[in-house]
Amino acid sequence: MRLRVLGCHGGELPTCKTTCFLIDGALALDAGALTATLPLEQLAKLDDIVLSHSHFDHVKDLPLIADLVVGLRDRPIAIHASRECAKTLRDNVFNNALWPDFTRIPSRKNPVVKLKPFRSGATLKIGRYTIQSIPVSHPVESCGFVVSDGQTAVAMSGDTGPTEKLWKVLNATQNLKAVLLETSFPNRLQELADLSGHLTPRTMRRELEKFHRNGAEVLLYHLKPAFVPQVKRELDGLAVEVLEEGDEFDF
Numbered sequence: 001m002r003l004r005v006l007g008c009h010g011g012e013l014p015t016c017k018t019t020c021f022l023i024d025g026a027l028a029l030d031a032g033a034l035t036a037t038l039p040l041e042q043l044a045k046l047d048d049i050v051l052s053h054s055h056f057d058h059v060k061d062l063p064l065i066a067d068l069v070v071g072l073r074d075r076p077i078a079i080h081a082s083r084e085c086a087k088t089l090r091d092n093v094f095n096n097a098l099w100p101d102f103t104r105i106p107s108r109k110n111p112v113v114k115l116k117p118f119r120s121g122a123t124l125k126i127g128r129y130t131i132q133s134i135p136v137s138h139p140v141e142s143c144g145f146v147v148s149d150g151q152t153a154v155a156m157s158g159d160t161g162p163t164e165k166l167w168k169v170l171n172a173t174q175n176l177k178a179v180l181l182e183t184s185f186p187n188r189l190q191e192l193a194d195l196s197g198h199l200t201p202r203t204m205r206r207e208l209e210k211f212h213r214n215g216a217e218v219l220l221y222h223l224k225p226a227f228v229p230q231v232k233r234e235l236d237g238l239a240v241e242v243l244e245e246g247d248e249f250d251f
């Protein structure tokens with residue numbers, strides 16, 4: 001399984017892109033940096049996008065990709081979103097006000113994008129991947145995922161504060177090679193992190209105590225751009241890696 005990091009920050013600047021991971025060039029986890037990083041021909045080949053939740057930094061390239069690839073594909077791009085997330089996108093993005101309803105363009109029968117709602121906690125079969133969604137702790141319905149191709153599994157936490165179920169699932173996952181784990185704010189903004197459902201190095205460290213790693217890599221993402229140096233200092237020898245845009249891994 002090849003994982004490409006298109007965006008791994010909790011905010012955007014010329015040097016930082018928002019959350020977006022590409023698996024084997026075919027499946028995207030979140031849509032924070034699709035049109036910002038991929039050429040048109042690769043965007044047109046993307047068949048499935050799985051969303052962790054509806055917050056803007058995770059969905060922001062959906063309207064743009066829909067517009068870009070209209071007329072270039074013979075079937076819709078499937079946008080897999082929890083029920084709440086799908087409703088938010090339908091009501092607030094593809095609503096013919098903020099943006100045209102590309103779930104009915106060019107035609108209702110064969111649109112350019114199709115929203116595929118799932119129940120938070122459900123397991124999805126997408127191509128050769130099995131994707132288990134796990135509810136995590138965030139102000140809106142947010143999911144972590146375990147993505148497996150039958151041989152290798154990789155997990156993503158989604159935006160989350162301290163949580164329990166995710167670690168239980170990961171501890172029971174075979175062949176787990178890596179966990180993409182959010183860490184957003186420095187320790188001095190702990191209160192803000194707690195209120196907004198995010199981790200700091202302090203709470204991330206406590207989360208890892210719930211995890212039987214078994215050799216899996218812990219790869220941090222969603223650092224807020226303003227605090228990257230401070231968060232890195234506060235990791236303080238912990239066996240984790242901070243992701244950078246452009247990183248690629250073969251698991």
Ligand SMILES: [Zn+2]
Pocket residue numbers: 010019055057058159222
């Ligand atoms: Zn976020």
Ligand SMILES: [Zn+2]
Pocket residue numbers: 053055138159
């Ligand atoms: Zn969020």
